[in-house]
Amino acid sequence: xxNALFYVMAAGALAGALGVVLSRNPIASVLALLAAFxxxxxxxxxxxxxxxxxxxxxxxxxxxxxxxxxxxxxLNLGHAGPLPRVDRTMFVRRRSTLAIAVVAALLGAxxxxxxxxxxxxxxxxxxxxxxxxxxxxxxxxFGPYALPFxxxxxxxxxxxxxxxxxxxxxxxGPTAGGRG
Amino acid sequence: MNVPNAHLLYLAAxxxxxxxxxxxxxxxxxxxxxxxxxxxxxxxxxxxAGSRMHALSSPGGxxxxxxxxxxxxxxxxxxxxxAVGLALVIAMYRHKKSVSLxxxxxxxx
Numbered sequence: 001x002x003n004a005l006f007y008v009m010a011a012g013a014l015a016g017a018l019g020v021v022l023s024r025n026p027i028a029s030v031l032a033l034l035a036a037f038x039x040x041x042x043x044x045x046x047x048x049x050x051x052x053x054x055x056x057x058x059x060x061x062x063x064x065x066x067x068x069x070x071x072x073x074x075l076n077l078g079h080a081g082p083l084p085r086v087d088r089t090m091f092v093r094r095r096s097t098l099a100i101a102v103v104a105a106l107l108g109a110x111x112x113x114x115x116x117x118x119x120x121x122x123x124x125x126x127x128x129x130x131x132x133x134x135x136x137x138x139x140x141x142f143g144p145y146a147l148p149f150x151x152x153x154x155x156x157x158x159x160x161x162x163x164x165x166x167x168x169x170x171x172x173g174p175t176a177g178g179r180g
Numbered sequence: 181m182n183v184p185n186a187h188l189l190y191l192a193a194x195x196x197x198x199x200x201x202x203x204x205x206x207x208x209x210x211x212x213x214x215x216x217x218x219x220x221x222x223x224x225x226x227x228x229a230g231s232r233m234h235a236l237s238s239p240g241g242x243x244x245x246x247x248x249x250x251x252x253x254x255x256x257x258x259x260x261x262x263a264v265g266l267a268l269v270i271a272m273y274r275h276k277k278s279v280s281l282x283x284x285x286x287x288x289x
Contacts, residue, residue, distance in 0.1 A: 002181040010191045017195050020214050021202035033214050036195075040221055046181040047188065049228055052248055059255050064217065064262045071266045072210060075273050091205045092281070099204040103197045110193035119233045120186040131235055132248035140245040141252075152256050159260045166267035169274070 006046050012039035024090060026077050030068050037061050048131040188229035196222035209272065209279045213265045220258040224251045 016036025020029045037060045044053040114120055141149050195218055202215030231247025269279060276283045 003183050006181055006183050006187075010187070013191065014194055014198070017198040017218050020211065020218060021198055021206065026208060026210050029211050029214055033217065036218070037221070040225065043188075043191075043225070044228065047228055047232060048181070049231075049248055049251075052224075052228065052251055055252060055255055059259055060217075060221075064259055067262055067266055068210065068214065071269060075270070075279065077210070077279060090207060092207055095204050099201050102204065103201050106197050106200060107193060110189070110196075114186050114189045114193070117186070117189075117233075120189055120229075121184055122233075131231060132245065136245040137248055137252070140249050145249055148253060152253065155260060156256070159263055163263050163267040166264070167270050 002046055006043060009039040009042045009046070012036070013043065026072050027069070030065060030072065033068075034061055034065050037065070050130045051132045051134060051137060185229050185233050188232070189226055192222045192225040192229065194222075195219075195225065207280045207282060209269050209281055209284070210266075212281065213262065213269070216265075217258055217262065220254055220261075224254050227251045227254065 013036045016032045016034075016039060019032030020036070023029050023032060037056060041053045041056040041061070044050075044056060199215045199218035199222060202218065203212055206212055206215065227247045227250050231244050234244040234247070272284060273279055
């Protein structure tokens with residue numbers, strides 16, 4: 001039962017990912033990505049990572065995707081009318097050979113590597129409490145990973161400042177070239 | 181769930197490949213950013229698959245927190261990247277009135 005749910009969710013995640021790349025309307029892309037993230041959160045839950053599933057839904061589905069939707073609506077990029085059936089300007093055609101080569105190389109190399117891994121072929125029954133208990137996560141976040149944790153707080157502060165500087169309007173005046 | 185860990189890794193590889201294709205092929209900057217998010221999620225999934233494999237090899241299936249810890253760091257970095265990227269998109273739209281990568285070629289060498 002759980003295994004069947006995993007394969008359904010894996011198919012859903014792949015379909016959502018394809019929807020992101022193939023849909024013509026950016027709003028549809030965002031919704032497809034949202035569906036893929038929910039499928040991935042379910043997979044995390046099935047794989048025994050409860051805390052990460054919650055973080056995936058809170059941070060990705062809750063915050064990041066709302067940011068994407070907000071920017072698309074702010075810039076008024078969604079299409080109101082019917083879209084052309086085939087949009088030739090959507091893809092960069094001269095890069096298609098490169099893209100096919102990179103994707104084929106990636107898939108081939110990872111298939112070779114994964115099929116050669118002995119540990120990857122096994123599966124095991126989960127411990128009842130899952131694999132990421134809050135206690136064990138906190139013990140490593142505030143123990144051996146305390147320095148990266150603090151660096152992350154600095155990164156978040158720098159990001160907040162950078163985003164405000166980037167997104168605010170250019171000042172009116174001789175230095176800003178007079179643009180409002 | 182009793183799925184072999186290889187299937188988690190195959191799913192991660194598939195998601196990453198789709199993200200690479202979107203990153204290389206699409207013109208819309210916002211869709212390119214979403215493809216990057218997709219690739220980061222694939223990386224997260226392989227961190228978690230590695231954590232499962234490690235728990236399998238350790239005695240008693242003890243939880244190994246390193247995979248989830250790195251996945252949390254990746255989630256934070258992805259959120260930061262989305263915020264900065266979308267601020268850049270807004271700045272570019274204000275400057276060029278477009279979100280197509282074709283109109284952002286001035287810095288290309």
